[in-house]
Amino acid sequence: MLAVVGLATSSLALGGVAYADEIKMVGVITHIEISGKDAKTATATLKDNKSEKQVDITVNDSLTLDKFKDHRIVEGDEIKCRYEVKGGKNVSAYFRKTAGC
């Protein structure tokens, strides 16, 4: 239990410092745009749980792209996402299914 609390505390502390310019959201994927197996980037459209607005997120990291390609992340999945606006695009820094069981 102490370990869990410790992990929680440290992560909250890290979260407050490291991600100042980034935007967090939790939303459901409504669309995934990916160009074939060799694609190096993809766009996922998320419907923000709070605002209900559709937000396009550009995903470049290979682990998440693999999950798109293997259908381990599909439309309808709820995602916890952190992104930064770069060159007019919302570029993902963190993109995972919401945890829980």
Add this chain to the structure above:
Amino acid sequence: MRRLVAALTTCLAVVSLALPAFARAETQDQKEQQEKIDKLAKELEALKKEVKRTEDKSLGRWLTIGGDYRFRIDSLHGEVPNYFQYLGPTAMPAAVPGYKPTNDTLMTNRFGLNMKAKATQDVTISSRLLMYKTFGMQTAQATNAGFFADRSSVLDGTVGHIPLDNTLRVDQVYATWNNIAGQPIWFSVGRRPSTGGSPTHLRQDNDRPGSAGVPGLLVDYAFDGATLGFAPEIDALPGAFGKLCAGRGFEAGYDVSPQTGGTKSLLKDTDMLGVSLVPVDIDPIRVDLQWNRGFNIFDNPNNVGAQLGDIDWFGAGVLSTLKEVGPGNLTMFASGGLSITHPNGNHALLAGLNSPDSGAGLLVNGPDKSSNTGYSVYAGLRYDLPSGTKIGGEYNHGSEFWIPFVPAADDMWTSKLGTRGNVYEVYLIQELPLAAIASFTSKTFFRLGYQYYDFTYTGSNNWVGAPVKISDLSASPMNAQMFAPLKSAHDIYATFEVKL
């Protein structure tokens, strides 16, 4: 010229007279058109709202249905050495000559139905219903043949995981409240997904469990319980999460001690408490650390007569998938576990409350109250080819006093991860190149496997009584056994499986 001027003047006069009427007509048309457009826009808006209302209520928005079907055929061959059969506390054990139990063809049907409903924002209910039966039987007699404690009867936590009958039972049902206070925190309560944990999903060709479940080496049992979990966002520890888990293995009911004349209740609840830490969980590496404690471990879950003490478990595991190793992907894993018993001096009773004393406690016999430590190692790999062929091999070893909580494991003889000795398994999975329809991950495959059990000590998956070395079984009536002990066992199996 005069005529031309007169004609022009006449034309202008006519046009000037006609224009206002034409203009009026045009304005009227525009107005009507605008009204039509406004009406259409309103109708379109109403239609959109209606479509949204329909979409909001549609099953696909809030309900996900899945499941699986499996046909399995096993060919089982074992060897029981000469041993002494325990016949009760007042009878002399009987010498039993060795024999070779076999079942050339044991066929089973298993059907699972999964449903996940989004009830409200951040709250879901997940359920799994299971039917599992032997061909030609509506009882568990064929598989519960009396060789091992975990297969001697169907328990609360193994129902649906051991062949029984054609009733569709609730294997899992739990509600999860996610994103508590806008944080990656969740609370979940119900009949847990505490079976088939990582890395045992590999040989079943199941999906990676994610943040659900528990390490398969320590726990494989359908617990009713709760979880409080936290998945922090730490860039250096991608996918990290921690969970505090609790489960109830036996509910003792009302305390009726005054009526029974005692000073305290005869039985207590059997509970499990656990802490699970996964510091990293990504494709290339997943690390899991687990501690569990079982309180007031019962003697016989189906007829509790006494409670024998507590058990601590510690576990650690690593799972790694490397992509494009040659033509395919390679997944490897290694897990280690430790069990430490804390006997309370009680003995198991032979048939529930007030029945005769068996003389055996928590991995001890007679007056012995020693704490015993067991260990286990479990390692394996699977190579996945682009053709849908998956080739795997696994090995596990359990020591003399190894006792995990894994009776719901998907093995016919006994849960292999609770074996005191060595188990070797190889398997081949061939997925069929058929387009998925029910879901993106739907698949159909065949599986062919072979298990070889080499038992070193008796009592695999049994926490009652001291283990006896297999080679010493016939040396003394003091080494008498309640269950017919196996020296070795083989299982050749094949399955045809469909996952929705």
